[in-house]
Amino acid sequence: MKSDELFAKAQKHLIGGVGAGGRFHPLFGHAVYFARGFGSRLWDVDGKEYIDFFTGSGANFLGHNHPAIREAIQRALEVGIICNGETEYHSQLADLVSEAVPCAEKIRFANSGTEATMGAIRIARSYTRKPRILKFEGHFHGMLDYLWYNCSAGVGDIQEDGTVTPLPDSQGMPHALADLIVVVPFNDLNAFERAVQVHKDELAAVIMEPISYNQGCIPSDPAFLREVRRICTECGIVLIFDEVLSGFRMCRGGGQEYYGVTPDLCTLAKGLGGGVPIAAVCGSTEVMSVLNPAGHTVMSGTYTGHLTAVMGAIACQKEIAKAGFYEHINRLADRLYKGIADGLRITGVPGIVQGIGARFGLYLGVTEPVTNYRQAVRTDREMEIRFLRGCLDRGLYFHDYGRTMHHGFSSQHSLSDIGEALNIIEDALRGL
Numbered sequence: 001m002k003s004d005e006l007f008a009k010a011q012k013h014l015i016g017g018v019g020a021g022g023r024f025h026p027l028f029g030h031a032v033y034f035a036r037g038f039g040s041r042l043w044d045v046d047g048k049e050y051i052d053f054f055t056g057s058g059a060n061f062l063g064h065n066h067p068a069i070r071e072a073i074q075r076a077l078e079v080g081i082i083c084n085g086e087t088e089y090h091s092q093l094a095d096l097v098s099e100a101v102p103c104a105e106k107i108r109f110a111n112s113g114t115e116a117t118m119g120a121i122r123i124a125r126s127y128t129r130k131p132r133i134l135k136f137e138g139h140f141h142g143m144l145d146y147l148w149y150n151c152s153a154g155v156g157d158i159q160e161d162g163t164v165t166p167l168p169d170s171q172g173m174p175h176a177l178a179d180l181i182v183v184v185p186f187n188d189l190n191a192f193e194r195a196v197q198v199h200k201d202e203l204a205a206v207i208m209e210p211i212s213y214n215q216g217c218i219p220s221d222p223a224f225l226r227e228v229r230r231i232c233t234e235c236g237i238v239l240i241f242d243e244v245l246s247g248f249r250m251c252r253g254g255g256q257e258y259y260g261v262t263p264d265l266c267t268l269a270k271g272l273g274g275g276v277p278i279a280a281v282c283g284s285t286e287v288m289s290v291l292n293p294a295g296h297t298v299m300s301g302t303y304t305g306h307l308t309a310v311m312g313a314i315a316c317q318k319e320i321a322k323a324g325f326y327e328h329i330n331r332l333a334d335r336l337y338k339g340i341a342d343g344l345r346i347t348g349v350p351g352i353v354q355g356i357g358a359r360f361g362l363y364l365g366v367t368e369p370v371t372n373y374r375q376a377v378r379t380d381r382e383m384e385i386r387f388l389r390g391c392l393d394r395g396l397y398f399h400d401y402g403r404t405m406h407h408g409f410s411s412q413h414s415l416s417d418i419g420e421a422l423n424i425i426e427d428a429l430r431g432l
């Protein structure tokens, strides 16, 4: 197999045979080496075709090789591979984002979701002059040492003050940084209130995924979210929605439009550019004004708002703004999630599917709705592995993240792709 040959070669100089750790696919024992992506499909180097339910961790929201994004990148190349330079296109993209995202009065670009969340918490610390950040168990905000706690490291002990012991998700993070984080169970208002009561004078920000997509798809309880908003305002804490995954996923304004709750800041990536490397921090003029050159808080970079990414993202945003875009996404979503639920029922496999817009979680071995991380990690991992393997063998590409299952489709998927995927899913469930 060509994949095996490539893996052998890759190991010579790429540590673990991969350019990024997350691309190792535990079920294959190596990365999947792709030859091509087009529309809703991926092909590996051995010629196997897959319907893509990974979509580049949600970045390929417009599918692969979308003609509008490709043409925009080609036009950008004609302008020149301009690094660290401002153009007319930067404000065009900012206008489109501001039109779509409720909190986005002002925007600053970044290269990745990790960089955007790093910027957002720096802004919050600068604005409030307070040091600590409250995050929720299971919510992922990128790989920065300040926030990478309690996403996959397991379940920490619950303390008297409603908080959970911070557990780092990677080795190599200085212990001292754990003092700057306050972790609280998601959707637990009582724990949140107690934690804020105790720590409010030190809390710069509450950061959260409005929909915990990194644990599959765990929606915020709307009443909980409204209270989080109210309490943050009351206590002078900046509320940050990390919309790196939820942005644009079910409607143009992302989680904040979906819930009708506007944060002070939000971070965007993935769906912002439909596959080009771009991210952003957005927020109210008042809070964003701490950023240089308006203020004295620095956030910049050589590749920040790279022209190819900016022009690609403009094309992506114009596609998203077209009439009928979300009707299509939500039609596919309804068909898919109902179809999976039917498949579980027909085959008698214990499991539950939860999806909002173009992203979903499939939890096998549990049958009650999943409302927090503690429930999400109770799934039957062994059954999930057999299910994933069954789908991959039959040509439906799911990435294995090692624990929870979060997946999605793109705007280039069709109802017939979804029908085909549902047949594969039902077969794989039957195989269990």
Ligand SMILES: Cc1ncc(COP(=O)(O)O)c(C=O)c1O
Residues within 6 Å of the ligand: 057, 111, 112, 113, 114, 115, 117, 140, 141, 142, 143, 209, 214, 242, 243, 244, 245, 269
């Ligand atoms: C909610 C959320 N925040 C931040 C990140 C980090 O983004 P990136 O991988 O672009 O650094 C991710 C990535 O999956 C994410 O889902």
